[in-house]
Amino acid sequence: MIKYPVFKRGATIGVTATSSGAELHHLLRKAKERMEKRGYRIVLGETVWTQEKAKSASAEKRAAEWTKMMENDEIDLIFPPWGGELLIEILEHIDFDKIKTKWVLGYSDTSTLLLAMTLKTGIATAHGTNFIDLRGEETDETTAMWEKVLSTETGGSITQRSSRKYQRSWQQNDSPCVFHLTEETRWKTVTGQPVKLKGRLLGGCIDVIRHLIGTPYGDVRAFREKHLPGEPILWYMENCELSAADLRRSLVQMKLAGWFDHCAGILFGRSKANEPVEGYTAEDVYRDLSSELGVPIVYDIDCGHQPPQITFVNGAFAEVEAGNGKGVVVQHFKP
Incomplete structure (x- = not known):
């Protein structure tokens, strides 16, 4: 619960x-x-x-x-x-x-x-x-949806949609609008086809949450068995600084640690990192992981260090649709 x-x-x-x-x-x-x-x-x-x-x-x-x-x-x-x-x-x-x-x-x-x-x-x-x-x-x-999301009552639902444009790089300034949204947002799928995903949300910045593996603070299996027995997990992640190879190593470690057991799919935020290594790209990483886990993967979503970003609630039950460059996230505050 x-x-x-x-x-x-x-x-x-x-x-x-x-x-x-x-x-x-x-x-x-x-x-x-x-x-x-x-x-x-x-x-x-x-x-x-x-x-x-x-x-x-x-x-x-x-x-x-x-x-x-x-x-x-x-x-x-x-x-x-x-x-x-x-x-x-x-x-x-x-x-x-x-x-x-x-x-x-x-x-x-x-x-x-x-x-x-x-x-x-x-x-x-x-x-x-x-x-x-x-x-x-x-x-x-x-960005402004954070208030409506946090104000959702237990048992209620909240819908968020993909942004129209995003910010490519950071500029700490005093302008009236903090973010400079200049680039067209396009949510993508590994298959290139529309997908629908459902599951309990868990995630964060992969650079740092990967270090919870093997500690008392990263026991996904115990959490799932105690709070969400029998329910699938829908992961969302964003990459701040990792190369494609480091991203791959981190995801394999998560897989070997059992974090992706009962996984319904994975959402990856867009990133300025993901530097290719000998031609091995982030898109290759997503394809490899999707094939290994047998789950759909959506990437370049509104999450992380290229704002704006959707407010994702760890533990909420989410229904996600992605296709034609757009996305919809419905979160249900299900106990």
Whole structure:
């Protein structure tokens, strides 16, 4: 059984740097001001202001601040400013058996915490935008869906559609619209034919979630047997920095570790990484994996480091359709 947190407009949002702090303080302040104008109360932790040696603070301090916000009944959503590199350090300092049911939202390195939390507790977590990316005067319709997704009640459903355009490269600036969506979005399938997939969502940034394999925080089999007995898993993943060969090695490791047992299909986000190795491309990786697992694979979806991105909820039951370059994701908040 999956537990879904409750979220409403006007909620209190706790911002804590579970990985890297926001070195660009003016962007963080702008995001806070923008969210407050929209009716939210924002509580900024100490860790958001600091950064040294690839982390905002010590693992113990980051874990303690996150835990304090999770225990605070006045805070409804934990929203890291952005990702980073070393979130995995904090996991051993968190008592997941004692945390409350509330939303945690983010992506990149934050997805390490999101997946670990859902696997350990059965509490749904949300893979979507970062806090600092909501600082603009305008928000594209794909990114803006995070509010509607998190506001969905247990037993309810929410539909999201593929974006019309996406951003090719990052530009940290103060423009009214944070993302510069210039490239046409096209969802693709390995077969080139339309596909339909159904299953319980799990996933994140493959660069970091792969390191949960073999740890107490990456036991997919135990999670499935305890919380989703007999149900298929629909994986979504995005690649930040891996070459095609490293991507392949990571996926094979996941397969050998049993992560793809009872898999209904896999969704891959578009990526500027995926560098070919001796002619071996990401598309080759997808074809090989699809053939080995006997499942459909959709790629270049709205997920990851080339925004905008759909808000995927770990643990939710999803129905995904992809064809003719477009995609539809319907998530059911099924216990």
